[in-house]
Amino acid sequence: MRRYAADVAVLARKDLMLELRARDTLPAMLLFVISALVVFHFALPSHSSDLAAKGLLWVAIVFTALVGLTRAFVAEREQRLIDGLLLAPCDRSAIWLAKAISVLAFLGAAEVVALPAYAAFFSGIGWSTVAAVALADIGIVAVGTLLAAVAAVSRTRELILPLLFLPLAIPVVIGGVGASVVGSPGRYLGFLCLYDAVFAIISWASFEYVVTE
Amino acid sequence: MTTVLLGGAVALIFFYAPVDQDGLNQKIFYFHVPIALTSYACFGWGALKAFQHLWKRTPGADLESYVAIHQGVIFGAMTLVTGSIWAKVRWGVWWVWGDEQLVLFLVLFLFYCAYFMLRFSVDPGPQRANLCAVYALFGVVLIPISFLAIRLANSYIHPTVFTSNGPQMATSQLATFCVAWAAMLSLAYFLYRFELAGKRLDADLKELRELLA
Amino acid sequence: MTAVEPPVIRARGLGKRYGDKRVLAALDFEIESKGFMLVTGPNGSGKTTLLRLCAGLAIPTSGELEVTAPRETIGFAGHEPLVYRELTAIENLDLYGRLYRVPERRERIGMLLERFGLWEARNERAGSFSRGMQQRLSLCRALLHEPALLVLDEPYSGLDDAGAELLDRELAELRPGATFLVATHDPARLMPLASSRLGFA
Numbered sequence: 160m161r162r163y164a165a166d167v168a169v170l171a172r173k174d175l176m177l178e179l180r181a182r183d184t185l186p187a188m189l190l191f192v193i194s195a196l197v198v199f200h201f202a203l204p205s206h207s208s209d210l211a212a213k214g215l216l217w218v219a220i221v222f223t224a225l226v227g228l229t230r231a232f233v234a235e236r237e238q239r240l241i242d243g244l245l246l247a248p249c250d251r252s253a254i255w256l257a258k259a260i261s262v263l264a265f266l267g268a269a270e271v272v273a274l275p276a277y278a279a280f281f282s283g284i285g286w287s288t289v290a291a292v293a294l295a296d297i298g299i300v301a302v303g304t305l306l307a308a309v310a311a312v313s314r315t316r317e318l319i320l321p322l323l324f325l326p327l328a329i330p331v332v333i334g335g336v337g338a339s340v341v342g343s344p345g346r347y348l349g350f351l352c353l354y355d356a357v358f359a360i361i362s363w364a365s366f367e368y369v370v371t372e
Numbered sequence: 373m374t375t376v377l378l379g380g381a382v383a384l385i386f387f388y389a390p391v392d393q394d395g396l397n398q399k400i401f402y403f404h405v406p407i408a409l410t411s412y413a414c415f416g417w418g419a420l421k422a423f424q425h426l427w428k429r430t431p432g433a434d435l436e437s438y439v440a441i442h443q444g445v446i447f448g449a450m451t452l453v454t455g456s457i458w459a460k461v462r463w464g465v466w467w468v469w470g471d472e473q474l475v476l477f478l479v480l481f482l483f484y485c486a487y488f489m490l491r492f493s494v495d496p497g498p499q500r501a502n503l504c505a506v507y508a509l510f511g512v513v514l515i516p517i518s519f520l521a522i523r524l525a526n527s528y529i530h531p532t533v534f535t536s537n538g539p540q541m542a543t544s545q546l547a548t549f550c551v552a553w554a555a556m557l558s559l560a561y562f563l564y565r566f567e568l569a570g571k572r573l574d575a576d577l578k579e580l581r582e583l584l585a
Numbered sequence: 586m587t588a589v590e591p592p593v594i595r596a597r598g599l600g601k602r603y604g605d606k607r608v609l610a611a612l613d614f615e616i617e618s619k620g621f622m623l624v625t626g627p628n629g630s631g632k633t634t635l636l637r638l639c640a641g642l643a644i645p646t647s648g649e650l651e652v653t654a655p656r657e658t659i660g661f662a663g664h665e666p667l668v669y670r671e672l673t674a675i676e677n678l679d680l681y682g683r684l685y686r687v688p689e690r691r692e693r694i695g696m697l698l699e700r701f702g703l704w705e706a707r708n709e710r711a712g713s714f715s716r717g718m719q720q721r722l723s724l725c726r727a728l729l730h731e732p733a734l735l736v737l738d739e740p741y742s743g744l745d746d747a748g749a750e751l752l753d754r755e756l757a758e759l760r761p762g763a764t765f766l767v768a769t770h771d772p773a774r775l776m777p778l779a780s781s782r783l784g785f786a
Contacts, residue, residue, distance in 0.1 A: 169683045173669070180671040180710075234669060242642055243667030243726070247684040248657035302510075309503050313493040323490060323507070326483035327514060330521035337528050350524055357513060365509065368426055368502040372643035496604025498646060578605055 166249035170257030175264065177234055184230045188269040192223040196273070196280055212281040213288070213339045217332050219273065220292065221299065225321055227265045228303040231258055232311040241311075245370060255366035259304040266296050284339070287348070291338035294351035295331045298358055302327050305362040308369045330354055374555070374562045381555035384548040400461070404454040406553035407447050408473060410560045412515070414444030415480070419512035422505035434501035435575075437508055438491065439567045443560050445484045451477050472522050479518050483511055590618040591653060593734055593764045594639055598648030601634050608634045611648065614783055621765040625772045626785025632768040633738055635783075636663070639766055640736045652734075654764070657685055660732030662740055666723035670712030674703055674722055677711055678729060685730035697725040701751065716743040724752065728759075735759070737767045741774065749774075 178184055199215040235241040244254050270292060278284055303324055310320040331354060337347035381402070418440035425433035455474040456466050469475060487507055494500040592615040599612040609631045616622045624632050637643045638650055640661040652659075668677040675694060682690040698704045701721040706714065711722060720743040727735065740756075741749050753774070756765075760778055769775055772782070 166684060169680065173672075173680050176676070177669060177671050234671070238665045238667070238670075240665070240667055240669065242661075242663070242665070243681070244684075245642055246640060246656070246659065246661050246667075247681065248655070248686075249684055305506075309490065309507065312499060312503060313490060314495075315489075315493040319486075319489055319493055322486040326479055326486060327510065329479055330514075330517050333521040333525040337524055341528055347524060350520065353520075354517060357517065358510075361509065361513060365426070365506040368506055371502055372497075372499050372637070497602070498644070500604070582605075582607065 163250060163253055166253040167257045167260070170244070170249075170254060171260045174258065174261035178261070178265070184227055185265050185268060187230070188223050188227050188265060189272055191226050192219055192269050192273040193276055195219040195222065196276055200280060209282040210340050212277075214336050216277050216281075216284075216288075216339070217295075217335045219277075220270065220295065220335070221325075221328050221332060223269055223273070224262075224266050224296075224299045224303055225324060227262050227269070228300075228307045228324070229317050229320055231262050231304055231307040236311045236316075241370060251367040251370060252363050254370070255304060255308070255363060258308075259300050259362075262304055263296060263300045266300060270296070287344040288339040290348055291335045291344065291351060294348060294355060295335045298331050298351065298355040299328065301355065301359040301362045305366055305369065308366065312369070327358075374558045377551070377555035377558050381548075381552040384551055400454055400458045402548055402552045404451065404458055406549070406556040407454060408451040408477065409553060410556040411444050411447035411451055411477070411480075413557060414440050414447060414560055414564075415484070415511060415515065418444060419508050422508035425501060425505045426509075432572075434505065435571055436568065437505060439564055439571065441484055441487060441508060441511075442567065443564050445481065445488070446563070447556070447560060448477055448481045448484065452481060470526065472519070472526065475522050476515070476519055479522075480511070480515065483514060487511065592617050593620070593652070593654055594766065595651045596648065597650075599635075599638070599645055599650050600647035601631075601638060601643065602646050609638075614781075616764060616766060616781070619761065619764055621760065621767070621775075621778050621780045623772055623775055623779040623782045624766065624768040624785070625770065625782065627770070630785035632785060633664070636661075636736050636738045636766060636768055654734040657730065658733040659736060660727040660730065660734070661736045661738075662720075662723045662727040663738040664742075666711070666719040666726070668711040668719065668722055668726060671710060673708050673710055674698060674714075674725075675707045677722065678725060681726055681729055687730050693729065694725075697728060700755070701725050702747075717745050717748055720744055721748060721751075724755075728755075732763065734764045735766070737765070739769060740767065741769065741771065 196216075196219060199212065199219065203211055203215070232241070235244065241254075245251065274284060274289065274292065306323045306327070307320060310316055310323060313319050331351070334347045334351040334354065338344035338351070341347070418437045421430075421433045421437035421440060424430040425437060452474070455471065455477065459468045459471065459474070460466050467474075487504065490507060491500065491504050494503060594614075594616040596612050596614050599609060600607070601609040612635070614622070624635060626632055634643070638645055639652055640659055641652065641656055642661075668674075669680075672680070675698070678694045678697070679690065682694060687693055695704070698707050701724060703718065703721055703725065706718065711719065714722065720740075724740065727737070740752060744752060756775075756778060765778075767775060767779075772779075
């Protein structure tokens with residue numbers, strides 16, 4: 160158990176270090192989410208409700224996550240670096256967990272900027288929205304990281320990831336929008352927890368198969 | 373066998389089952405729902421085979437999983453078409469977001485179309501079999517999760533929910549329904565065996581050619 | 586000491602196919618402990634696939650392959666250096682050193698970098714290295730955890746004369762203490778070390 164945690168920490172630290180050096184994922188996500196919010200301002204006619212804008216916030220989050228996920232396995236895919244990690248004596252699911260943690264960190268950082276920006280551009284957000292975003296992030300990242308590894312094997316790569324990911328993101332959007340717009344968000348938050356638990360477990364368990372040749 | 377059942381089902385649907393207050397369009401119910409249930413059965417079977425592939429490395433399970441999902445998608449498309457026709461005659465529009473089953477099928481249809489995209493964008497081999505099996509398992513988990521999500525969504529999107537089942541079924545209706553369902557299942561099974569036989573023949577031929585070369 | 590040790594690698598009817606393409610078929614061989622097997626053959630004959638199978642990077646589609654050496658005792662160097670381009674030489678080795686739990690990591694890394702002539706470049710990005718330097722770094726990575734089974738795929742590729750001589754010396758020194766599986770298309774160089782040879786047509 161401690162070995163496992165240590166492996167995950169080493170691998171996640173490596174991803175953060177790579178990002179610190181290359182600086183291509185996080186700035187891209189930040190720029191993307193702000194641009195998306197600006198586009199949404201013009202997509203909403205002046206009398207549309209705040210509720211519509213809440214929905215668009217979720218669209219922004221899902222697609223920003225996609226931007227990050229597309230980059231998740233780029234370093235490992237180029238020059239088959241994933242082999243180096245597979246050779247190492249760590250449990251293979253640790254590779255998934257570490258990658259998910261680093262993507263979660265990027266997505267969280269992007270949202271730390273995006274949520275206040277949203278509040279400034281559109282309308283204030285309550286604690287239930289923040290809680291829903293945090294819960295949704297976990298589910299999005301769990302599923303997305305596994306699918307990013309799947310997409311890294313395919314010929315079409317960046318093209319196929321959204322196709323694989325979006326049908327699975329629909330329940331997250333439903334849970335998130337529900338929690339942001341209704342008065343008593345308990346049910347929706349509970350649903351997001353369920354989604355996180357179920358998909359985190361099957362993603363964790365199936366990663367080994369995805370990278371096996 | 374399949375032909376007899378299908379013929380019987382059609383005969384029962386048009387000559388035996390009573391016309392209820394919905395009028396003639398009620399007839400499509402006997403196609404729509406059995407097709408939908410058959411489609412679920414195919415997806416479930418495909419996931420079971422996927423699981424066998426991952427867990428026990430059963431040879432051929434990958435192909436069986438793929439063929440089952442292929443049938444599932446065909447029946448899923450038919451569900452969408454018949455559902456759309458039903459919506460048109462019943463509510464006067466081609467698409468109702470309030471019909472949970474129909475919306476769920478749209479999500480699943482998108483998901484399994486992505487499955488095909490994935491399958492065709494990875495070179496054949498053990499890794500592709502693994503990726504597809506993992507994705508098929510995600511699908512079978514997505515079914516109840518999406519169902520739940522769509523239920524939840526209706527409470528903030530639609531104040532009233534249309535039910536697909538309508539009034540209680542009379543015995544004659546139930547009998548007709550069961551025969552129709554059996555017919556659809558056997559049709560799916562026939563198509564499954566047929567496609568499987570074709571694909572296996574293909575593989576055998578390739579092997580033979582390789583041996584001769 | 587005199588007890589007969591089981592072979593480190595044993596293959597029975599080993600086969601690997603990628604989809605429709607058969608890469609290896611019905612292969613039988615054994616490498617005894619401390620053995621040195623040379624795998625030779627033209628490009629595309631399946632050498633790399635065999636090595637990837639033995640290193641645990643792929644699983645066979647038919648037959649049996651028994652590798653008694655656990656994963657943490659296998660050292661693998663292949664076509665790609667398997668180092669992150671954005672990280673420096675030292676950071677790359679440090680990453681692997683942590684994953685393999687190498688004792689006295691820093692000293693070991695420093696010694697290897699020195700021996701392979703990379704000490705001066707230790708703080709440069711691996712991406713800025715020449716092909717030969719990357720190969721040297723790759724060898725450092727493969728030897729980092731003092732593996733008992735070394736799987737080397739064309740270890741001399743990209744190395745200049747000095748690098749090749751360095752590797753000669755290194756292999757000669759490691760030869761008594763480890764088991765080797767080495768693929769090469771230049772068997773003359775390694776023939777004196779080899780205890781067996783597997784030739785692909």
